[in-house]
Amino acid sequence: DADVTQTPRNRITKTGKRIMLECSQTKGHDRMYWYRQDPGLGLRLIYYSFDVKDINKGEISDGYSVSRQAQAKFSLSLESAIPNQTALYFCATSDLVGTEAFFGQGTRLTVV
């Protein structure tokens, strides 16, 4: 089984719908991240959490919200999806400051 698991892997939704992307990890890491990837723009940070009680906005948090339900679970929600939120979304975890991140396989989201 993968260390960082994202569900669903693919999703098509309509404009205005609420959608939740889920991430779970077995690495035992406290730090979790949600990134968005668009062609030519690299990975942009949406939200990050350094422990269960800590939630921080990243570069592009508008239109998104998150929930850290447990050390192992970090969910990303789009309250009212819009077409320009069509992208590839990645969840990642890391251990200590200065250590590498481990990524999930990604969720391809299409908003029509």
Next chain:
Amino acid sequence: EDQVTQSPEALRLQEGESSSLNCSYTVSGLRGLFWYRQDPGKGPEFLFTLYSAGEEKEKERLKATLTKKESFLHITAPKPEDSATYLCAVQGETGGFKTIFGAGTRLFVKA
């Protein structure tokens, strides 16, 4: 504000033709510079971490180096299986040590 710029955007090489990818960065209080490899439709996979200027790390045909403003990923005698997008990222003291990524360099190696 922390920034990462990678060049070139895309690089096409013949098998065996060595080259380098560039990552220019500005960061407050560098805690780590990271290189990742990403294959189409997959999550990035970790390659190297560099912590201070002058540091170098190697893995097979890849060698990463670091100065105070740039990092290079040198690819020696590449093979077609090295084709991928290579991402550079920095982690600094701003915003609680969050990690910022560059846009990546897409590498194509032709047999």
